[in-house]
Amino acid sequence: MIQRNLDGNSIIIRLEMKTKTINFGEVASAISTAGGDIVAIDVISTNQDVTVRDLTVAITDSEQNKRIIDQVRKLDGVTIINVSDRTFLLHLGGKIEITSKTPINNREDLSRVYTPDVARICTAIAEEPHKAYSLTIKRNTIAVVSDGSAVLGLGNIGPEAAMPVMEGKAMLFKQFAGVDAFPICLQTQDTEEIIRTIKAISPAFGGINLEDISSPRCFEIEERLNKELDIPVFHDDQHGTAVVLYAGLINALKLAGKTLENSKIVICGIGAAGVACSNILLSAGAKRLIGVDREGALVRTAVYDNPVWQSYAERTNPELEEGTLHEVLKGADVFIGVSKGNLLTREHILTMAKDPIVFAMANPVPEIMPSVIEDIVAVAATGRSDYPNQINNVLCFPGIFRAALDCRASVINEEMKLAAATAIASSISDEERTKHYIIPSVFNDRVVKRIRESVIEAAIQTGVARRFPRKNNETTS
Numbered sequence: 214m215i216q217r218n219l220d221g222n223s224i225i226i227r228l229e230m231k232t233k234t235i236n237f238g239e240v241a242s243a244i245s246t247a248g249g250d251i252v253a254i255d256v257i258s259t260n261q262d263v264t265v266r267d268l269t270v271a272i273t274d275s276e277q278n279k280r281i282i283d284q285v286r287k288l289d290g291v292t293i294i295n296v297s298d299r300t301f302l303l304h305l306g307g308k309i310e311i312t313s314k315t316p317i318n319n320r321e322d323l324s325r326v327y328t329p330d331v332a333r334i335c336t337a338i339a340e341e342p343h344k345a346y347s348l349t350i351k352r353n354t355i356a357v358v359s360d361g362s363a364v365l366g367l368g369n370i371g372p373e374a375a376m377p378v379m380e381g382k383a384m385l386f387k388q389f390a391g392v393d394a395f396p397i398c399l400q401t402q403d404t405e406e407i408i409r410t411i412k413a414i415s416p417a418f419g420g421i422n423l424e425d426i427s428s429p430r431c432f433e434i435e436e437r438l439n440k441e442l443d444i445p446v447f448h449d450d451q452h453g454t455a456v457v458l459y460a461g462l463i464n465a466l467k468l469a470g471k472t473l474e475n476s477k478i479v480i481c482g483i484g485a486a487g488v489a490c491s492n493i494l495l496s497a498g499a500k501r502l503i504g505v506d507r508e509g510a511l512v513r514t515a516v517y518d519n520p521v522w523q524s525y526a527e528r529t530n531p532e533l534e535e536g537t538l539h540e541v542l543k544g545a546d547v548f549i550g551v552s553k554g555n556l557l558t559r560e561h562i563l564t565m566a567k568d569p570i571v572f573a574m575a576n577p578v579p580e581i582m583p584s585v586i587e588d589i590v591a592v593a594a595t596g597r598s599d600y601p602n603q604i605n606n607v608l609c610f611p612g613i614f615r616a617a618l619d620c621r622a623s624v625i626n627e628e629m630k631l632a633a634a635t636a637i638a639s640s641i642s643d644e645e646r647t648k649h650y651i652i653p654s655v656f657n658d659r660v661v662k663r664i665r666e667s668v669i670e671a672a673i674q675t676g677v678a679r680r681f682p683r684k685n686n687e688t689t690s
């Protein structure tokens with residue numbers, strides 16, 4: 214039997230019943246006794262001896278699921294073949310596919326899309342390489358590249374296991390911004406090999422979105438690729454996260470009546486996301502910022518093997534606070550978690566300053582659940598889709614790449630990131646802003662448009678745009 218990790222509120226049990234030993238009523242009764250509610254029955258196959266059925270059973274939690282399976286397993290003449298849930302079913306065969314823009318119905322079509330006519334297109338591009346933008350998928354296509362080394366908060370789970378996240382990112386690019394994205398997971402975690410591989414595949418793409426590559430390798434990979442390629446390379450976990458975090462914090466501070474300059478901000482997890490979130494806040498004016506990792510607060514009097522941490526410590530923690538996360542959190546106005554789930558309790562949050570802001574952004578399990586602290590904070594946010602105030606890079610990466618592709622930006626620079634953050638924050642008006650609404654929903658279709666306009670403007674102002682799109686997406690060049 215394949216037993217999978219179950220979530221969602223219904224499961225599908227595929228079972229084989231020996232028809233001479235047991236009847237379906239006994240199975241239904243066992244499920245009902247265990248608290249399950251059968252909402253659909255499908256007969257998959259049947260013969261004189263056995264029947265295979267799929268039973269869809271509504272459940273309330275994973276404990277109940279276990280009880281149901283245990284009850285069914287006890288029945289004589291029943292074998293459970295598989296238990297699945299809606300999430301697993303949705304992933305069967307992957308989540309995306311390639312479709313053609315034009316059908317091939319006859320020999321003439323065939324000659325055009327393929328040989329011999331396609332050769333004229335190839336020759337045109339060979340003579341003028343920039344035509345790859347107009348005559349291939351390059352202008353609307355990016356690669357989402359991971360090495361599987363820091364997948365969500367799951368850690369180094371490898372390239373195959375990273376694929377569902379990268380497919381998901383590709384879906385989000387398409388749905389929210391019309392960008393075609395290829396998930397590419399590499400069988401190497403060697404910095405030089407990753408750089409070489411991405412450079413080698415780059416001709417097909419108008420941009421590279423690096424995803425879930427662990428720190429500190431991610432910093433060098435992104436920096437080198439941005440120098441060596443003429444298309445934008447953007448590490449989403451760094452900059453996508455930082456942009457959305459800053460946008461959310463602008464609104465949360467307003468609500469709590471605090472300022473960035475005066476707030477004591479503790480960031481936990483000084484990896485890819487933590488370093489970039491810190492950088493954007495420092496450049497926006499934060500002064501009292503303290504970074505904390507596994508060993509406690511980063512402080513400039515210490516010596517770190519990781520050069521990124523050394524430089525980080527030089528620029529932060531002006532009062533040289535030392536100690537564990539729980540120690541430095543005392544009196545803090547803002548907590549930003551981009552580390553690991555379940556690091557904090559309600560008691561820890563009670564030691565923070567009055568009206569604290571808690572952004573617990575580790576995925577899939579946040580540093581603390583908002584439900585535990587709802588009544589004692591000014592604002593709580595997570596990276597999850599199932600709570601209000603989702604601070605997640607999904608609000609940024611579709612729109613920022615839409616803009617970068619449309620204006621054919623050579624890079625995504627700091628000005629473009631700040632423009633994206635301001636566009637997101639200003640999507641919520643003063644009247645609309647509440648404790649549960651500091652950041653727009655990803656389903657708010659004005660957000661991508663606002664990001665696109667602001668980011669294109671910033672790209673033009675900073676001289677990195679190589680094309681000048683009109684507002685309605687047409688171009689003048």
Ligand SMILES: NC(=O)C1=CN([C@@H]2O[C@H](COP(=O)(O)OP(=O)(O)OC[C@H]3O[C@@H](n4cnc5c(N)ncnc54)[C@H](O)[C@@H]3O)[C@@H](O)[C@H]2O)C=CC1
Nearest residue numbers: 365366428482483484485486506507551575576596605606
């Ligand atoms: N909400 C969002 O949009 C995003 C959330 N994240 C989440 O943030 C977390 C970190 O992601 P990355 O920065 O990409 O990974 P990373 O691997 O680059 O950095 C994680 C850092 O957290 C530190 N850490 C781990 N356990 C810790 C502990 N108990 N106490 C203090 N520090 C600890 C690690 O030492 C490391 O420096 C993940 O859970 C990820 O899902 C990351 C990107 C976006």
Ligand SMILES: CC(=O)C(=O)O
Nearest residue numbers: 364365366450576606
């Ligand atoms: C959201 C995201 O990119 C992450 O958790 O890694």
Ligand SMILES: [Mg+2]
Nearest residue numbers: 365424425450
């Ligand atoms: Mg990520």
